[in-house]
Amino acid sequence: MERYTHPSIDAVETCAVFHALSDPFRLDIVRTLARRGPLNCAALSCDRPRSTMSHHFRVLREAGLVRTATQGTEHINTLRQDELERRFPGLVALILGTTVPPELTETAS
């Protein structure tokens, strides 16, 4: 079973977070996790090659954005939202706010 390592959120460099979010696919993963909660890799892969997915999730983990846990044969990814909010206040709101998802605009007052 694969084991994943995750940095302390306080050890994460700001530039590493911005680098992780500079790729459209990784940014989309983070947005999806923020809106839908924990998901396995299959739900997020969009049929991309396994090696590509491994790379993107490693970058996201190393930047402190995502925590991956194994549950049986599944790899469940969770946004480290509360920790991120403490370390980088406003970051998650910024990520979600820059392109407002359709379901939010439909219910906006």
Next chain:
Amino acid sequence: MERYTHPSIDAVETCAVFHALSDPFRLDIVRTLARRGPLNCAALSCDRPRSTMSHHFRVLREAGLVRTATQGTEHINTLRQDELERRFPGLVALILGTTVPPELTETAS
């Protein structure tokens, strides 16, 4: 005299902004402009080669972060702060808040 082009802030991709901020030196330039106001390239270069500076400022301009204007022989760089705040609410605060400058912690209540 060199002329610079700047994208409409609404045409800027979120990923491009994050990419521009993923480099420690570029992030430092943005923080410095946010705290000190418009500055020429010499004040920001820290003795880096001209070609390196040209590259970094081009990335910052293309990401909509910085506007460069020529005044005589000087190239004055300004953070597009109001436009950024409208397009990416919270971004500048996030950039400044991730490492609080000493002068801000001294005056914080």
